[in-house]
Amino acid sequence: MYVVKILSKLKSLVHIVSFTSIITFSNFSFAEKLGWPEKEELTFGFIKLTDMAPIAIAYENGYFEEEGLYVTIEAQANWKVLLDGVIDGRLDGAHMLxxxxxxxxxxxxxQADIITPFSMDLNGNAITVSNTIWEKMKVNVPKIAxxxxxxxxxxxxxKPVVEEFKAxxxxxxxxxxxxxxxxxxxxxxxxxxxxxxxxxxxxHKGDTSGKLQADALLSVTPxxxxxxxLEAGTIYGYCVGEPWNxxxxxxxxGVPVVTDxxxxxxxxxxxxxxTKAFAEKYPNTTIRLTRALIRAAKWLDENNNANRPAAVKILSQSNYVGADYDVIANSMTGTFEYEKGDKRSVPDFNxxxxxxATYPYYSDAIWYLTQMRRWGQISKDKSDEWYHETAKKVYRPDIYTKAALSLIKEGKMxxxxxxxxxxxxxxxxxQTHFIDDIIYDGSKPNEYINQFKIGLKQGDTI
Known part of the structure; x- marks a missing residue:
């Protein structure tokens, strides 16, 4: 295995030297800007969900190696273990919420300074309820022809089902x-x-259960x-990514009733x-891993999802998601099945x-912050400027832009x-396409929060 790894490195080194030489003759300053990876051997973590696909594809298609990066990919037990691994340095980076x-x-x-130079995907989740709950729900659902x-x-x-339980x-x-x-x-x-x-x-009161004044009690399940x-009856429904709906x-x-x-x-x-420290210590490595992930994301979507069956085959491997090919394909290839047999076309589900999709928009970060404030995870009011400044600490389009421009100059994008x-x-x-028709404008976070009937508004405390 050691010999194979050395040969693989030599092959990739020759590729990079040859490629960099071409760039050097045509645009020397660009070759300098791209730079060698300061750290070559990396370990990335993920949770067994189909939206980890860009990491798997960057590895399987050789995009990491083409950047001079030798990556090990490790599944993590849960999101806390994954986050702790990035913070303590056991993992160099990870697929994250x-x-x-x-x-x-x-x-x-x-408390930790974590950044993101790359947004991994759009959509991909659904809410599923047990068969028993669905039988009670569906009498309240309008039908098509x-x-x-x-x-x-x-x-x-x-709502009538929840009220019945409360009664x-x-x-x-x-x-x-x-x-x-x-x-x-x-x-x-x-x-x-x-x-x-x-x-x-x-x-601020020591209550992080998220259940104060709740009609429905939400709890964490990997x-x-x-x-x-769900099958055990411990919960009556859940929201999760694929392939678990x-x-x-x-x-x-169970029956998935609505997609995100x-x-x-x-x-x-x-x-x-x-970590912010990783990006500062290894700037070239950071740009190069971002380049590999951008290329993987494009491959996943190009030619109207033509590569999705191949991606599903990779993801079904036990070292990645490890679910049956047909289960993963049900959503990854442009369809989604609600009740058994009710499969519908949803080309943008993933x-x-x-x-x-891969650009790290500040407004995306701000939406999450508004929801943290709406449900009390942020206890006190924050100014609009605080939301903007916080987003800019975490989301790093400057890194993404350097990676993307280098790919454009090389003709890869x-x-x-x-x-x-x-x-x-x-x-x-x-953005106007919300299920409650409320418009989200990331430039006006407090104005957005104040529109909701349920949830904290400016001036509210628990």
Whole structure:
């Protein structure tokens, strides 16, 4: 194995020397800017979800090696173990919940300077309920002409079920993957839009349960354990990424009722997280790993998802996601199955590169911060400027831009693949595609928070 590794390094070194020589003759200053990786051997962590795909593809397609990086990829037991691994240096970087670098930076849960130069995907999650709950819900769901449920299904259909549980003195329990996960905020958003209070956090009072004043009680369950926990009756529904919603369909134990694409069309999902110290100590390594991930993301989406079957085959390996090919393919190849047999076309259920998915927008970070404030994880009011400054500490489009421009100069990418870097300010245009029709403008965070009927507003405390 050691000899093979040395030969692999020599092969990649020859490639880089040859390539850099070409660049040197045509544009010497650019060759200097790209730079050699200061650290070549890296270990990256991930959780067994299909949206870790850019890391797997960058490895399997040789993009890391082409950057002079020799990467080991390790599955982690849960999101806390993964975050701790990046903080303590056991991992050089990781597939992360978008909320993790943000929460660490503001000191919620743990304190650490984590940044992201790369957004890993859009969409990819869903909310699943048990068969029993679905039977109670679906009488409240409008139908289309062929008798199937009309989508999107709002939490209005679940509210009478939750009220029935409350009347009987039974807590209505649901699972999400981590307190600062997209899944927690999406599940809360969907419930609240239907008049179901998902509960407040009060860290200033020592209460981090998130269950104060709650109609539905949300708790943490690691993604791969969601179906088994649902089947055991410990929870009645959950929000998770794939393939763990489709797994419930295949096992016949639950029904995904709404995707996050329907809750917020083209919402940001995971990010690739590294410490600020890593980026400062190894700037060339950071740019090169970002280049590899950008190339992988493009490969995943190019030619109308033509490479997705090959990606599914890779992800189904036990060292990656380890679920059956058909389970992963159910969502990764442009479809999504709700009730068993009710498979519908959702070409953007998983987006890795389209719609500038990989660009780390400040406004994406600010949305997470608004939800942290809405549900009490941020105890006190913050000024709009605080939101903007915090986003800029965590999301690093400057690193991304250097990586992207170098790929464009090499002919590996086209300028049209990216935002206009000369004018891009890091804020998406106001977004209108939410299940409750509330418009999100990342430049006005407090104005956004004040629109919600359920949740903390400016001036509110728990």
């Amino acid at each position: 978008a909320g993790q670098p943000i929460a660490a930076t503001i000191g919620y849960g743990t 062929d008798g199937r449920p009309l989508h999107p299904i709002k939490a209005d259909a679940l 009987k003195g039974k807590p209505f329990k649901m699972g999400m993957v981590f307190p600062v996960s997209t899944h927690n905020y999406e599940l809360r958003y969907w419930l609240a839009a239907g008049g179901i209070h998902p509960g407040f956090y009060a860290p 993604p791969p354990q969601m179906p088994a926990t 489709q797994q419930a369909v295949f096992k016949g134990i 694409y329907e809750i917020w069309k083209n919402n940001p999902e995971k990010v690739f997280g590294i 987006v890795f590169f389209r719609h500038f 086209d300028v049209k693949d990216f935002p206009d870097f000369s004018t891009e300010d890091g804020y998406r245009s106001p």
